[in-house]
Amino acid sequence: MRSNRRVPSPRPLLSESEPSPRVSGAALTGLRVLVGLEWLYNVAWKTPPDFGRDSGGGLYGFTGAAVEHPVFPPFSWLVEHLVLPNFLVFAWLTLVVETVLAVLLLTGTLVRIAALLGIGQSLAICFSVAEAPNEWPWSYFMLIGIHVVLLCTWSTRYFAVDEVRAQAHRGSGPRAAAALLRTWGIILALLGVAAVIASFQTDRWASLGGVVGYEDLEVGLGTYNLAGALAVLVVAACALAGGTLGRRALALAAAVLAFLAAATIYIQSGRTDVWLGGTNTSAAVFLCAALVSAATGRWLGHSRLGQTTAKLTGRARY
Numbered sequence: 001m002r003s004n005r006r007v008p009s010p011r012p013l014l015s016e017s018e019p020s021p022r023v024s025g026a027a028l029t030g031l032r033v034l035v036g037l038e039w040l041y042n043v044a045w046k047t048p049p050d051f052g053r054d055s056g057g058g059l060y061g062f063t064g065a066a067v068e069h070p071v072f073p074p075f076s077w078l079v080e081h082l083v084l085p086n087f088l089v090f091a092w093l094t095l096v097v098e099t100v101l102a103v104l105l106l107t108g109t110l111v112r113i114a115a116l117l118g119i120g121q122s123l124a125i126c127f128s129v130a131e132a133p134n135e136w137p138w139s140y141f142m143l144i145g146i147h148v149v150l151l152c153t154w155s156t157r158y159f160a161v162d163e164v165r166a167q168a169h170r171g172s173g174p175r176a177a178a179a180l181l182r183t184w185g186i187i188l189a190l191l192g193v194a195a196v197i198a199s200f201q202t203d204r205w206a207s208l209g210g211v212v213g214y215e216d217l218e219v220g221l222g223t224y225n226l227a228g229a230l231a232v233l234v235v236a237a238c239a240l241a242g243g244t245l246g247r248r249a250l251a252l253a254a255a256v257l258a259f260l261a262a263a264t265i266y267i268q269s270g271r272t273d274v275w276l277g278g279t280n281t282s283a284a285v286f287l288c289a290a291l292v293s294a295a296t297g298r299w300l301g302h303s304r305l306g307q308t309t310a311k312l313t314g315r316a317r318y
Contacts, residue, residue: 022157025154025158026158028154029159032111033105035146035150036104036105038143039098039118040221041213043098043281045059047269047270047280049270051091059094062128063084063087064079065129066128070131072127103287103291104117105150107160107291109162114150115148119144126140159180159183161292161296168299174299174300177243177295178244178246178296178300180292181242181243181293181296182239182240184288188236189233189236191212191236191285192230192233195210195224195228195229198210199228199229205226206225206277208225208274209224209226209276210223210277221285222278222283223277223281227275228276228278228282234257235286235289235293236289238250238293239289243300247301248297254289254293254297256290258289259287262287265286
């Protein structure tokens with residue numbers, strides 16, 4: 001006789017089970033931040049006004065490698081006949097693109113657009129230097145692959161301006177905006193304290209301050225003298241207060257101050273003493289603070305009193 005009992009299906013092995021959305025979201029957020037930090041560090045050595053053209057090094061030297069050690073002949077021809085004769089235009093474009101990548105990925109803003117931009121920039125770097133001496137081509141293949149992953153997945157569940165916008169459509173924008181702004185306020189406060197300590201390792205007011213990070217591993221959040229460190233702390237205080245109190249004015253103050261700090265570094269870099277003792281990486285950090293503060297400030301009320309008054313007024317109408 002046949003038995004009517006059902007044989008229980010075997011449990012899936014742990015390796016076959018799907019991770020929870022939280023774990024996946026956290027892992028993808030970490031990957032996004034990691035590649036954002038890579039772009040952030042690497043804008044430091046792309047220094048105007050000549051970007052290494054006069055010395056034959058820096059960005060100019062790496063660009064020339066596409067001609068000296070060709071990877072893709074049509075690309076090498078393009079570099080030789082179009083890019084190098086107009087190198088300064090290309091150099092500024094490279095600085096802008098890589099700064100935008102760092103800022104968008106670290107802040108979680110327009111991430112899929114940033115991923116497309118990252119794929120293009122990674123391909124350009126790969127075609128330029130993958131065959132140069134002492135280079136490892138697989139590092140560029142992996143860089144391209146990371147941006148493909150960010151393009152095709154959801155890496156903005158946490159720590160992202162994109163998520164604040166999504167929450168706004170669900171009616172919880174102010175709360176999400178305040179949380180993100182507070183988080184960035186804390187990060188900037190820690191950075192500011194580290195920058196103060198680093199500034200005392202060099203001349204406190206030097207044009208190039210102490211580095212926050214570890215240069216041997218090429219991990220860093222920029223250089224700051226004491227003035228630059230204090231600027232970071234002021235921006236952090238405005239952001240933290242704005243996120244805690246829900247005040248739009250404080251968030252916008254943080255955005256304006258951070259943008260002005262970044263602008264002074266760009267204007268002075270390579271031409272004169274940098275008042276804040278920073279590099280392009282330091283400027284990009286200030287731009288991250290400016291973007292997050294401006295984006296979250298949009299969703300914050302003018303004040304708690306203003307929000308309460310608006311609620312009472314709305315109730316009175318009914």
